[in-house]
Amino acid sequence: MIERDELGAAARGLRQYLLAVAAKLDVPAWFCEVAVPAGGYLALDRRLDRFPDHEAALLWDERDGWSAAVESATGDEVIALAYLGEDVLPSPDQVVAFVKELYGEGYPGRPDPPGFRTPGAPDGFDERLAAYAADPVGQA
Template identity: 70%
Template sequence: MAERDGLGAPALGLRQYLLAVASKLDAPAWFCEVEVPATAYLALEQRLERFPDHETALLWDERDGWAAAVESASGEDVVVLAYLGEDLLPDPCAVAEFVRDLYGDKYPGQPDPPNFRRPGSADGFDERLAAYAGKNVCLPEGQA
């Protein structure tokens, strides 16, 4: 598959998944690109103690999944600090835990990209995304 329809079930599923992650993190802003290769950016309000002068963000792409990053000194690029590395589409609660650990004394995730898949491959990834379309991915605690 060379292109992903911005209105189809995989694109809607990606947006729904990202919305669930952003909601879990109270992210002030996020955006995504649904065409191959799909990517996303979630701004985080809190800065890392070890990088107090740099904005912090979560990045996602369909090759490596989630990564924690900080803006470079110029503010034009981002520098990846760690990859979550569990799965391309981990539960939003796992992403939130990754971020909590990042702000704590832990160094979560892994330093190298996991390289889960080749973007655009016919490997079932679009079907996984489509499963999130119209689905409440991560309900608040105590709700089923």
Template identity: 80%
Template sequence: MSERDGLGAAARGLRQYLLAVAAKLDAPAWFCEVDVPAGAYVALERRLARFPEHEVALLWDERDGWSAAVESSTGDEVIVLAYLGEDVLPAPEAVVEFVTGLYGEKYPGRPDPPDFRRPGTGDGFDERLAAYAGNPVGRA
């Protein structure tokens, strides 16, 4: 499917998936873009000890999956610190582990984008998203 509208099963599934991740992280805010390429931003409450002056967020896109980032000093852009790198749609619990590692002593994930897929290709991605559409607890 090359286009998604805000009412389709894939768009609803993406929102449900992000809601599940945000709820597990107790995130104060999040938003998503459902059109191709789909993407999302999840704000995190805590700042990182190594970047105390910068807001921290999780980013998600349908090419590289989840990444952790800090906002620049001006707040105009984000700087990616690491990519989760497991799957474009990992279980919400895997995202929580990634964030826990980010705030811990270890350096989680990987430094380079995993480039899982090309947005808009017919590779079953929209069907994976749609599986979350009817599942209020966020598990497909």
């Protein structure tokens, strides 16, 4: 298992992966947590028509992958609306397509968390993340 400390390849890969998605979406802010369970937050620059009074965001975690969310009325919580549900680490282009559908007329993804993996499990996930550290744009 690859260490996920500040210098580990998996931690660098996660940052590169989230940064690649953030760059494609031109998000105003993003956050990454590399400790188990790893996660990320990308603020979206537009609100959803269905929730005009709430900030929209993309969430990522190592169990369920990407989800679209809105902040609660108090801003203390985020509420997942839909999960992309294809893979825990889909390509940045797949995430962009999910966001485009989110702002469209339909309801993309799935309503329930997919539960792809158990955080911290020795299942090749850290190696997949580490690959993004070596080649962030070449990953699929």
